[in-house]
Amino acid sequence: xxxxxxxxxxxxxxxxxATVSRCINYPEKVTERTRAKVQDAIAQTxxxxxxxxxxxxxxxTNLIMVVIPSVGDPFFxxxxxxxxxxxxxxxxxxxxxxxxxNTMTADEVSRMLVSNQTDGIVLLGxxxxxxxEILSAKSRRNLPIVVGCEKxxxxxxxxxxxxxxxxxxxxxxxxxxxxxxxxxIGMIRGQGSSLLTKDRETGYRTAMREAGLPIGFGWVVxxxxxxxxxxxxxxxxxxxxxxxTAIFCANDEMAIGCLHELRDSGLVVPDDVxxxxxxxxxxxxxxxxxxxxxxxxxxxxxxxxxYRICRRIEEGPDVGNSxxxxxxxxxxxxxxxxxxRE
Amino acid sequence: xxxxxxxxxxxxxxxxxATVSRCINYPEKVTERTRAKVQDAIAQTxxxxxxxxxxxxxxxTNLIMVVIPSVGDPFFxxxxxxxxxxxxxxxxxxxxxxxxxNTMTADEVSRMLVSNQTDGIVLLGxxxxxxxEILSAKSRRNLPIVVGCEKxxxxxxxxxxxxxxxxxxxxxxxxxxxxxxxxxIGMIRGQGSSLLTKDRETGYRTAMREAGLPIGFGWVVxxxxxxxxxxxxxxxxxxxxxxxTAIFCANDEMAIGCLHELRDSGLVVPDDVxxxxxxxxxxxxxxxxxxxxxxxxxxxxxxxxxYRICRRIEEGPDVGNSxxxxxxxxxxxxxxxxxxRE
DNA sequence: CTGAAAGCGCTTACAG
DNA sequence: CTGAAAGCGCTTACAG
Numbered sequence: 001x002x003x004x005x006x007x008x009x010x011x012x013x014x015x016x017x018a019t020v021s022r023c024i025n026y027p028e029k030v031t032e033r034t035r036a037k038v039q040d041a042i043a044q045t046x047x048x049x050x051x052x053x054x055x056x057x058x059x060x061t062n063l064i065m066v067v068i069p070s071v072g073d074p075f076f077x078x079x080x081x082x083x084x085x086x087x088x089x090x091x092x093x094x095x096x097x098x099x100x101x102n103t104m105t106a107d108e109v110s111r112m113l114v115s116n117q118t119d120g121i122v123l124l125g126x127x128x129x130x131x132x133e134i135l136s137a138k139s140r141r142n143l144p145i146v147v148g149c150e151k152x153x154x155x156x157x158x159x160x161x162x163x164x165x166x167x168x169x170x171x172x173x174x175x176x177x178x179x180x181x182x183x184x185i186g187m188i189r190g191q192g193s194s195l196l197t198k199d200r201e202t203g204y205r206t207a208m209r210e211a212g213l214p215i216g217f218g219w220v221v222x223x224x225x226x227x228x229x230x231x232x233x234x235x236x237x238x239x240x241x242x243x244x245t246a247i248f249c250a251n252d253e254m255a256i257g258c259l260h261e262l263r264d265s266g267l268v269v270p271d272d273v274x275x276x277x278x279x280x281x282x283x284x285x286x287x288x289x290x291x292x293x294x295x296x297x298x299x300x301x302x303x304x305x306x307y308r309i310c311r312r313i314e315e316g317p318d319v320g321n322s323x324x325x326x327x328x329x330x331x332x333x334x335x336x337x338x339x340x341r342e
Numbered sequence: 343x344x345x346x347x348x349x350x351x352x353x354x355x356x357x358x359x360a361t362v363s364r365c366i367n368y369p370e371k372v373t374e375r376t377r378a379k380v381q382d383a384i385a386q387t388x389x390x391x392x393x394x395x396x397x398x399x400x401x402x403t404n405l406i407m408v409v410i411p412s413v414g415d416p417f418f419x420x421x422x423x424x425x426x427x428x429x430x431x432x433x434x435x436x437x438x439x440x441x442x443x444n445t446m447t448a449d450e451v452s453r454m455l456v457s458n459q460t461d462g463i464v465l466l467g468x469x470x471x472x473x474x475e476i477l478s479a480k481s482r483r484n485l486p487i488v489v490g491c492e493k494x495x496x497x498x499x500x501x502x503x504x505x506x507x508x509x510x511x512x513x514x515x516x517x518x519x520x521x522x523x524x525x526x527i528g529m530i531r532g533q534g535s536s537l538l539t540k541d542r543e544t545g546y547r548t549a550m551r552e553a554g555l556p557i558g559f560g561w562v563v564x565x566x567x568x569x570x571x572x573x574x575x576x577x578x579x580x581x582x583x584x585x586x587t588a589i590f591c592a593n594d595e596m597a598i599g600c601l602h603e604l605r606d607s608g609l610v611v612p613d614d615v616x617x618x619x620x621x622x623x624x625x626x627x628x629x630x631x632x633x634x635x636x637x638x639x640x641x642x643x644x645x646x647x648x649y650r651i652c653r654r655i656e657e658g659p660d661v662g663n664s665x666x667x668x669x670x671x672x673x674x675x676x677x678x679x680x681x682x683r684e
Numbered sequence: 685c686t687g688a689a690a691g692c693g694c695t696t697a698c699a700g
Numbered sequence: 701c702t703g704a705a706a707g708c709g710c711t712t713a714c715a716g
Binding site for chain 3: 358
């Protein structure tokens with residue numbers, strides 16, 4: 001009932017604890033007869049090894065920590081599928097940590113990174129606010145870290161990452177609107193500190209500049225990556241002196257908020273205003289109208305991030321290069337974009 | 343750079359490792375002078391205790407495992423807020439495990455429950471398929487377990503749970519439709535094995551029976567708790583000989599799929615068909631039309647589940663009663679329900 | 685207040 | 701193939 005230890009199994013089987021351990025870890029090193037005795041004893045006692053003792057002794061846990069901003073974010077559905085598949089293939093378990101459920105302080109992040117009992121860490125999205133902590137954790141524990149989705153800031157430049165080319169993808173989104181004849185294009189971005197947002201904004205600005213289109217006053221607003229934030233931002237956009245005819249949202253979550261606010265304002269999408277998103281979460285195809293957006297290959301990102309961290313764990317944190325792995329994004333055309341009225 | 347151990351700190355400070363340990367764990371038991379020396383040494387070496395060794399030695403990890411079906415499920419946003427808040431207050435860290443990202447086998451679930459290095463487990467939603475494994479894990483490791491959201495099956499009856507009264511809540515949803523004059527009411531339910539679905543179906547059937555309304559052939563269909571599943575189910579509902587004028591969906595995710603399928607079929611909600619959901623996820627208020635639904639107090643569920651598991655951890659798994667804690671649900675009226683046409 | 689020592693449950697060279 | 705023994709990094713009675 002209460003935890004059995006290896007000692008009890010050994011006694012019951014009439015062998016040493018070393019032999020019990022061998023039966024479990026290297027069954028081929030043990031006589032069939034001994035193995036049978038031990039297996040019997042294990043079955044009788046219901047023994048299963050104390051994982052903490054094993055981890056302690058071995059100096060590794062076979063655990064990978066995956067840090068995501070929020071558990072309720074649909075973007076991570078597919079990503080975690082990739083993560084789980086790869087982890088299973090490589091023989092690791094995954095534990096998930098969440099930073100934003102009550103917006104972690106830097107200190108908490110630091111503690112989490114240093115103290116957690118994992119062999120390596122995959123940081124997914126929105127890590128930039130914690131750059132310093134990550135860096136110090138990395139140097140203190142020499143812990144393998146891989147970043148997913150987001151670009152790595154200059155001070156973390158040696159961290160390997162797996163992501164889409166956010167600048168190019170945002171350009172593609174903006175160019176799609178331009179191609180449809182839009183000239184007044186606004187953007188709803190995330191928090192200022194987020195590199196992800198910065199990259200997507202850069203892509204937007206580049207596309208506009210290259211098309212010779214000016215960016216009007218108040219056309220770039222912040223939506224905090226949330227629905228309510230985006231609704232507020234959309235209202236601001238509509239109240240501009242010269243409101244945009246198309247809006248690029250830095251993620252689908254905000255696009256959903258944007259669509260809803262436009263509808264509440266009596267505007268029809270795409271006839272009155274076109275909207276384009278980013279991510280292609282599963283809700284993007286059931287919005288009204290279905291959302292045109294940029295798809296990130298989330299599952300692939302998850303999978304590659306795990307393979308990359310495993311490599312670092314197994315071959316040492318300084319193995320190989322630290323070049324970002326860029327995975328392809330894709331424009332998904334649905335019905336939220338059309339030519340402007342004018 | 344690489345991990346410092348307590349021994350190095352002790353040497354540098356010129357004290358024993360016991361003293362270093364005391365400085366960290368019981369600073370009041372140590373002279374100020376000694377403490378200063380040790381603190382210095384800690385700062386110089388960048389020492390932080392090996393958490394695994396601590397856990398091993400102490401026989402506890404201060405970690406709570408929270409098991410959720412899917413990381414990308416928005417229902418868990420608020421729930422995790424409650425979980426984190428409570429865990430922090432009680433001095434525990436939380437690790438999240440996900441069962442459905444690649445639909446875990448019973449064996450994997452079993453391993454996860456037994457081997458994971460946590461002091462207790464909170465199982466949130468959709469646990470019923472793994473009843474046997476949970477039971478055996480519980481008895482093998484005598485591990486404290488608390489269930490959230492879902493009812494506990496008879497064989498797990500002694501597990502404490504925190505949840506809404508799913509039967510009553512589903513009745514409320516159905517009665518709301520009945521009150522609006524609907525007589526032909528269909529239901530989209532989850533998998534057959536899920537107790538959560540069974541309870542919600544019971545509530546629906548009870549309400550229909552009490553109102554003297556028959557349930558037509560093909561009015562109860564399965565939507566697998568997913569958007570595509572619900573779209574398929576909705577089509578089946580529309581193809582009935584005598585299609586319903588109102589649909590109760592066992593969660594909002596399916597309600598979103600249902601709304602979209604109705605729209606694709608050229609029907610207007612609520613004028614042609616009324617729809618009501620369950621959960622009140624954050625997307626419920628931005629559907630078209632905004633979704634009338636039953637709200638679960640997710641944050642409160644998360645919070646109470648943690649307090650309950652902490653009590654079991656600290657006072658032994660058999661402490662107190664195992665009565666389910668029922669938290670109140672609430673009907674949220676938006677715009678997806680109106681009187682039927684006829 | 686501080687140190688020496690035992691011991692948590694394993695794994696793994698090292699002998700035999 | 702098997703066992704005795706060391707040791708992973710801590711914490712905590714137990715002396716002093």
